[in-house]
Amino acid sequence: MMAESITIARPYAKAAFSAAKDSGTLDQWSEMLAYSSLVAKNENMVVVLDHPALTSQQKASVFNDACGDKLNEHAQNLAYVLSEHGRISLLPEIANLFEAFKAQLEHSVDVEIESAFDLGTEQQEKLAQALTAKLDRTVNITASVNSELMGGAIIRTQDLVIDASVKGKLAKLAEAIGA
Amino acid sequence: MQQLNPAEISEIIKKRIEKLDVSSEARNEGTIVSVSDGIVLVHGLADVMYGEMVEFENGVYGMALNLERDSVGVVVLGDYNGLAEGQKARCTGRILEVPIGEALLGRVVDALGNPIDGKGPIETTLTAPLEKVAPGVIARKSVDEPVQTGLKAIDSMVPIGRGQRELIIGDRQTGKTAIAIDAIINQKNTGVKCIYVAIGQKQSSIAAVVRKLEEHDAMDHTIIVAAGAADPAAMLFLAPYGGTTMGEYFRDRGEDALIVFDDLTKQAWAYRQISLLLRRPPGREAYPGDVFYLHSRLFERASRVNGDYVEQHTNGEVKGKTGSLTALPIIETQGGDVSAFVPTNVISITDGQIFLETNLFNAGVRPAMNAGVSVSRVGGAAQTKIIKKLGGSIRLALAQYRELAAFAQFASDLDDATRKQLEHGQRVTELMKQKQYSPQSVAEMGVVLYAANEGFLDDVPVNKVVAFESAMLSYMKAEQAELLATINVKGDYNNDIANGIKAALETFKSTQTW
Numbered sequence: 145m146m147a148e149s150i151t152i153a154r155p156y157a158k159a160a161f162s163a164a165k166d167s168g169t170l171d172q173w174s175e176m177l178a179y180s181s182l183v184a185k186n187e188n189m190v191v192v193l194d195h196p197a198l199t200s201q202q203k204a205s206v207f208n209d210a211c212g213d214k215l216n217e218h219a220q221n222l223a224y225v226l227s228e229h230g231r232i233s234l235l236p237e238i239a240n241l242f243e244a245f246k247a248q249l250e251h252s253v254d255v256e257i258e259s260a261f262d263l264g265t266e267q268q269e270k271l272a273q274a275l276t277a278k279l280d281r282t283v284n285i286t287a288s289v290n291s292e293l294m295g296g297a298i299i300r301t302q303d304l305v306i307d308a309s310v311k312g313k314l315a316k317l318a319e320a321i322g323a
Numbered sequence: 324m325q326q327l328n329p330a331e332i333s334e335i336i337k338k339r340i341e342k343l344d345v346s347s348e349a350r351n352e353g354t355i356v357s358v359s360d361g362i363v364l365v366h367g368l369a370d371v372m373y374g375e376m377v378e379f380e381n382g383v384y385g386m387a388l389n390l391e392r393d394s395v396g397v398v399v400l401g402d403y404n405g406l407a408e409g410q411k412a413r414c415t416g417r418i419l420e421v422p423i424g425e426a427l428l429g430r431v432v433d434a435l436g437n438p439i440d441g442k443g444p445i446e447t448t449l450t451a452p453l454e455k456v457a458p459g460v461i462a463r464k465s466v467d468e469p470v471q472t473g474l475k476a477i478d479s480m481v482p483i484g485r486g487q488r489e490l491i492i493g494d495r496q497t498g499k500t501a502i503a504i505d506a507i508i509n510q511k512n513t514g515v516k517c518i519y520v521a522i523g524q525k526q527s528s529i530a531a532v533v534r535k536l537e538e539h540d541a542m543d544h545t546i547i548v549a550a551g552a553a554d555p556a557a558m559l560f561l562a563p564y565g566g567t568t569m570g571e572y573f574r575d576r577g578e579d580a581l582i583v584f585d586d587l588t589k590q591a592w593a594y595r596q597i598s599l600l601l602r603r604p605p606g607r608e609a610y611p612g613d614v615f616y617l618h619s620r621l622f623e624r625a626s627r628v629n630g631d632y633v634e635q636h637t638n639g640e641v642k643g644k645t646g647s648l649t650a651l652p653i654i655e656t657q658g659g660d661v662s663a664f665v666p667t668n669v670i671s672i673t674d675g676q677i678f679l680e681t682n683l684f685n686a687g688v689r690p691a692m693n694a695g696v697s698v699s700r701v702g703g704a705a706q707t708k709i710i711k712k713l714g715g716s717i718r719l720a721l722a723q724y725r726e727l728a729a730f731a732q733f734a735s736d737l738d739d740a741t742r743k744q745l746e747h748g749q750r751v752t753e754l755m756k757q758k759q760y761s762p763q764s765v766a767e768m769g770v771v772l773y774a775a776n777e778g779f780l781d782d783v784p785v786n787k788v789v790a791f792e793s794a795m796l797s798y799m800k801a802e803q804a805e806l807l808a809t810i811n812v813k814g815d816y817n818n819d820i821a822n823g824i825k826a827a828l829e830t831f832k833s834t835q836t837w
Contacts, residue, residue, distance in 0.1 A: 150366070150393040296347070303369045305413070308347030319382075320343045321336055 473762020479714030484705030486627025493679030523589030577644030707814025724748020
């Protein structure tokens with residue numbers, strides 16, 4: 145269950161985050177967690193992690209070996225702690241939460257913009273300015289093109305969705321007539 | 324379905340398009356992480372409110388019930404077969420509402436007020452939230468007007484007042500619904516609007532109720548709110564609240580309304596199902612911790628309100644009229660066990676109960692009310708004078724009879740006084756029997772009670788009492804219509820009326836036609 149795994153992952157992410165903050169290694173930790181979560185999702189690694197015959201120590205050392213020299217001593221210790229409770233597979237959630245904490249600290253937010261046509265840099269900048277004002281955060285925009293929208297754009301950030309697409313308006317119209 | 328011509332249709336569409344707001348909207352969105360029987364867990368939806376409607380991708384709505392740190396538990400109000408993990412769910416910013424108003428009378432609607440009787444859309448623009456807070460102490464007025472159920476046994480021994488909550492409790496097949504339906508039929512031409520909320524019943528049972536009400540011209544003042552056995556548990560859980568909202572409309576406009584919940588056991592079951600699926604901790608009989616509140620907040624809304632409240636509510640349109648919503652909740656017990664969780668809860672919340680028993684029902688006593696344990700805590704103040712005066716001794720006669728009957732089975736020869744009491748008790752028991760769908764007026768009841776009190780039955784054989792009663796009433800209707808009409812106007816009782824009844828009954832008895 146996703147909601148539950150997030151609940152379980154939160155204390156680990158918090159611990160990693162405060163450790164990283166205190167030692168001033170936020171970016172390094174962010175990279176390490178991103179890398180290790182990719183490793184944790186690897187098919188072969190999943191087999192190892194679920195293996196009934198291996199001890200948690202063994203699983204953690206296999207995991208750390210697989211990550212090679214990408215992890216520092218602290219991150220390797222995190223793998224041991226997680227492994228002790230059979231929770232290495234939570235690393236992707238931990239990494240996500242870590243990024244969320246980091247973004248909060250840095251006062252930034254990721255924004256996805258889906259538009260019907262390619263946005264020029266000028267338009268993107270305009271949007272970025274408007275969104276910075278609205279959200280009171282610095283925004284990191286990821287833009288994509290989706291011709292299904294027919295016109296306009298959909299802006300997504302965390303839970304908030306601003307729907308200014310023709311498709312969304314048509315859906316609203318259909319609902320109003322059908323009701 | 325109602326027929327609409329093309330011009331009308333385009334007019335409706337035009338109106339709807341005019342109202343459409345095409346500005347871009349900002350909304351809160353989440354992702355479905357799990358779907359189980361009617362319950363959906365959504366990740367995200369950070370701004371959702373408790374009880375808010377949530378819209379799913381396939382257009383189905385849900386209601387947010389569990390707000391947790393990382394997820395929101397939503398009950399689906401409709402078909403959840405199309406929902407899947409990964410789909411989006413979004414906030415609507417609205418809470419559940421039902422349509423209200425006069426236009427609902429005569430209609431059959433579902434728990435959310437959508438018509439299901441095929442008679443076209445409901446012509447009302449008024450809506451009100453499903454869950455409302457009950458009027459406070461300042462808005463209340465004490466109960467002092469009766470709701471006549473038309474059943475002798477109930478109106479004389481456990482009278483119900485307008486604004487009262489009187490529980491009907493008993494095992495299956497003891498005539499619980501029959502009492503409620505008789506009460507609804509008897510509200511014809513009294514101005515009391517009725518709402519019958521069917522919860523978890525078979526569609527065929529609901530259809531039978533509707534047909535019976537139509538047969539007795541009782542649909543014109545009645546709304547049926549139906550959440551059948553096949554509907555989602557959320558609908559069963561919500562139906563009583565929806566029905567109450569519809570009833571409150573009449574109460575708040577200075578009118579009187581009567582609502583029947585048939586039955587609340589099934590609503591509690593539905594709520595238990597939802598709660599367990601939402602993983603709320605189970606308590607006694609696996610019900611969640613808030614079943615008491617589930618029912619208490621519902622019954623609190625059945626109340627009598629004073630004129631000031633009505634005036635304020637209608638912005639001065641209706642002045643000097645009190646409003647009321649009377650509730651007749653029904654609870655089904657298992658094997659006569661009234662000490663189960665839900666029955667004890669509801670007994671403690673309501674202002675009295677009508678207790679029906681299987682062995683009485685099988686012995687032919689219908690309504691199968693146990694007069695010993697049935698009570699009405701406030702109805703006495705609301706009884707009409709004549710019934711109050713004449714009905715008092717009925718209860719006593721039955722109580723004495725019950726005591727003696729057990730004892731008389733062993734003793735072979737009894738003294739005269741005891742035998743007399745026994746015989747009187749037998750006759751009163753017979754007299755309290757009443758056929759379904761034949762409610763009596765106050766005057767008819769008065770005459771019957773008078774006959775019992777003044778010994779007119781003493782020389783009538785026990786097995787002839789029912790025949791005597793019907794012959795007596797048809798005589799009274801034919802010969803003494805004026806007297807009956809006078810009694811029915813106010814339900815007064817004085818020497819003139821007593822003498823009138825006495826004279827009439829003496830003449831009737833001399834005819835010996837029963």
